[in-house]
Amino acid sequence: MEFFFEVLIGGLLAGVMYSLVAIGFVLIYKASGVFNFAQGAMVLFAALTFVSLLERGVPFWLAFLITLTTMVALALLIERAVLRPLVNLSPITLFMATLGLSYMIEGFAQALWGAQVHGLELGISDEPLEVGGMLLSQFDLFAAGTAAALVALLALLFNKTRIGLSLRAVADDPLAALAVGIRLQRIWAVVWAVAGFVGLVAGLLWGARLGVQFSLSLVVLKALPVLIIGGFTSIGGAIAGGLIVGAAEKLAEVYLGPFVGGGIENWFPYVLAMLFLLVRPAGLFGERAIERV
């Protein structure tokens, strides 16, 4: 039983890491109505830029600032050069455009910083903590704390500020929002910038966890089922989805894996997401639209 809880908690903490990436997707989906596949590439780019600066002797805080500025600039550029010309096209077209975008960013990141593997130390020790006979990872707890802080920050931003109210209006009905004088473009810009920031935070935590290298951009594949389960439009959903996916895949690997030979973590979240969809086609927290004809 102790082992079961250890797996469960390990899974939940891993799930927080998925949520962290998923939040970036939710933000952009809310603002621009697109599943931004390039978010993974942005995470890679952020981590790579940050670690390359550190290795060139730039102090931590300055590297963070420079990277943040770069990410915001990149996000604004994407919003203006790619998404704005594609506005009003089908979600599938938008999605395919972000696939192209992800190729561009990956190519650019590697052209700029090279393809080496970097280690990234955030100064958080990862000696396991023993709590009630169970091992807990300090790093994962730190990551969970960061995610919580991030969510609180975003909640403040979106619930208490004018920008947040406008954003909610835009997400509900862009045309109506436009009609009441909300400046869509500014909202988009702000959200993309915030998404760039979230990408940086996710990039640092994931980079510290895996090492900074090309496969960071693959975290997007873990975030997708999280979003499907949690719904594309809800930050709370992204958190819940992450926890569900993290816990479920770990438990499945440990308790189901032996029957089929293990290694099922790659497809299990997708099958899980599919089952969820069959029951709730708009995700756990998503709203189902009424079809009007």
Add this chain to the structure above:
Amino acid sequence: MLYQEAGQFSTRYADDRRLFRLRQDRLGLALLLAFAFGAVPFLGNDYWFSAILIPFLVLSLAGLGLNLLTGYAGQLSLGSAAFMAVGAFAAYNFELRVAGLPLLASFLLGGVVAALVALLFGLPSLRIKGFYLIVSTLAAQFFVQWALTKFSWFSNDNPSGVITAPKLEILGADFGSPAGRYLLTLGVVAALFWLGHNLVRSELGRNWMAVRDMDTAAAVIGIPLLKTKLLAFALSGFFLGIAGALWAFTYLGTVEPHGFDLNRSFQVLFIVIIGGLGSILGNFLGAAFIVLFPLLLSNLAGLLPAGLIDAGQLENLQKIVFGALIIAFLIKEPEGLARLWRRLRERARLWPLRY
């Protein structure tokens, strides 16, 4: 007056049903086929067959497979490579385990098995719409790769999980040489494109497009959504499966499950986007682009003084250009190269007049 259309009236509906309505187009196709079958085998060299023509043909076929599903029936799929893998491994196992099975029959059966697998992963499409469907196709992508790696039976217990092509022999004729592999590929691909062309112009093809353009209206006029969508998945899987078998047998000669990873799915998707969604010709154009563009770039760089740009940067550059092109096409020309081609042809039809 190359494209003299005057005087070519369709007097029977059957005329309109032909592969091409205009005499010039038909003649052009006949010449092209005669050239491809009759002349190319003598003109090409190993490099052209093995590194350009065969992958070009196979990828065109894969593009067609995805285009049926995404371009015509409007169901986005990121699992193309999985269905290719199923086709390749199924064909291999039929060839291996059924003694005396003709090569073409194993291709066909490989396609059928891929169609069944695609059908299975298409089932959620009845309930899950639009963008959400990529979950199902990604599930196919990861599950198939896992299963093929996990159960070594699929690769005849080869410790490396690699399958190797059998002897390429049809009715006693050996197609093992590069030119032979080219001819075999060309034959299969040409036949399947004929089939694909018929399909999209048939009732089923119209139903696919109807479902793509507006599925509620399609249901209202009595198009059975269930059957239409599932047939799109199955037939797409069939074409992709045979493409996968060709990839393994006539192109590489050997393949491991990893060769059909998510990147391959993206590649096929890019072929369809660049070539043109909902276009038959577009698959050839897109595949030609995907095969030739990197070569063009690396050869152009070869012309520059050595050391100016290294191979790695070139690849990065290629990735950037590729991504930019995808976006540019989606913004400027969502109908892809096929549309550019049509414009060119329309000009040719007017030539030498301007209007």
Add this chain to the structure above:
Amino acid sequence: MSHPPSSPLLELQNISLSFKGVKAITDLSFAVAPGEICALIGPNGAGKSSLLNIINGVYRPQSGLIRFDRVEQRSMRPHAAAELGIARTFQNIALFKGMSVLDNVLTGRNLKRRSSWIEQALRVGRAAGEDDRQRAAAERVIEFLRIQPWRDAIVGRLPYGLQKRVELARALAAEPRLLLLDEPMAGMNAEEKAEMSRFIVEVNREYGTTVVLIEHDIGVVMGISDHVVVLDYGRKIGDGPPGEVRRDPEVIAAYLGTRH
């Protein structure tokens, strides 16, 4: 100009429909006789489109009965409705925008198809002869609605008025017994309206097709319909020949907005 004596082709009994607790239609009943042109009128949001959606199965009502050709059901299914011979057009044109006019019309005939897709793909068996018959039937409709010049044009690029006509052609291609038209003349000028009215009346006379249409232009409604049903806030407030309905005080009130 009175109700034909035979039993109704379509009958709705005590239909109620709500979305997330908001009532769209309340306890509504009416009947459509075979061969008549029946108009549904009422202010925006009165539930007219929802009613059409119930008749051909896009929406399923929470309660009530639908009787079509003497078969009684609690609700329809779109596909089943099409098979029973119910065809329709939509308020915001629901054509297949990426396809040609001819292909759009041909999709309307998909239920008349007997050969299998395999026969069609391989071009064997019944496929070829059937292709010709389908095409001939589609051409008849195209000719009837005078859209021959645009036969091969992509629908999405046609002007609005033409698209409305193509949509009607697609519905007619199915050779329906009941034709549901949702604002077929919306956004048209007087000339186009007159032409469209003529088409509707001709379809009705020549093929005996029963028509239920939604229209805002009272002049048109009074001119072509045999029977008018008036809705307001999801309730029926008038039902009868156009002359009678026009004089109904409650209808006048609803239209003039004096009720509140």
Add this chain to the structure above:
Amino acid sequence: MFKRSFVSSLALAISLGTTALTAHAEGEQYFPLQSYRVGPYAAGGTGFFGGFIDYLKYVNANGGVNGVKLTWSECETEYVVEKGVECYERLKGGVNGAPAAATNPLSVGIAYATLDRSTADKLPLITINHGRTDSTDGSVFPYAFPLQLNPYSEVSAIINYIGQQAGGLDKLKGQKIVTLYHGSPYGKETNEVLKTLADKYGFALSLVEVPHPGNEQQSQWLNIRRDKPDWVILRGWGVMNPVALKTAQKVGFPANRIIGNIWSNSEEDAAPAGAAAKGFIAITTHPSGTAFPVLQGIKQEVVDKGQGDLADPKRFGTVYYNLGVVNGILNVEAVRIAQEKFGKQPLTGEQVRWGFENLKLDDARLAALGAKGLVQPLKLSCSDHEGGGAVRFQQWDGEKWNLISDWVQADRALLRPIIEASSHKYAAEKGITPRDCAKEA
């Protein structure tokens, strides 16, 4: 317009491209390099091909091989099989009359896909430290050379080392060994041999798969912690390695009880794990370090003159770089040996193949090359295309690798029948009649 200009420039570029790589004189020996410098495995590719190219430059700086200069050109594969095939087909004919000596793709997938082609084109296919295990049997695979160490020898040597640590192979009985492997054909390749060894020596083996790419291993390591094994053999690839080390730390499993295999042994595998990697043990056939005379030579005559291939000079002397150097030494030595038989001139692939098959590097020769301790003594033959089968063990101290053992030999006699069974099965499938090696000797 776009279309037309595109097509014409394409035709132009392709016709030029095959001939216009770089101007080389005749009388040179050519190496086609299917390199990979971008993509997920770029770290390995840049190191390996950097070392390889620097060694070729070093040989040229010293007059080439008996006066025959070496030349090469690169073709980026991105570790993708079909790109590797395209590169193979493009480069196999040599350039400007300089014939190709051998291909060195450093990719199992590309090696498999070009195996038949290599045989048909009579061009040696060098798969140093990897490749098809059964291609060790040169009687069936005349053109394939899994030099130094094939996958079976690799695990055998690891088990022998574990035996040494336990105080003898008989002490393996009752030990628990977990193999954590990458969920790919590469990762699974040695599972059967491990089972054979477990049966023979009586240790308890459990095989745990990590799905590709391996950036989540929580559940696998929780299982391992529950099992409390004596050793974990890490058969990783790319990102899976640092994540394994980090996760091991997370569950409190000691790094010095983890032994990395030949693709888990580089700085790029250990360094990203930071402190978690301290104490991690890995095998190597090519120790890192710059003290070897040959590396000093390269430094003086290539790197210090600003002609080194590495973008990041700090990587000089790292594991992948040194593997490239070792690979260069073996290729060049094969050419040298073949020249003794066929004359001091550029050789065809078929002639170089003879050189590989008769490759013999003893301590004296290694010392002369300045590579003693960097390369193990090798002797290849018609029937043995591997030649070595020994590895050294190194330990990561948080900064760099330190050697902790001398050469540990694999039990090649034990493996030979398994290899032959497999190669004969392949020969039967393909209709190949094995050469009679007794006659060649």
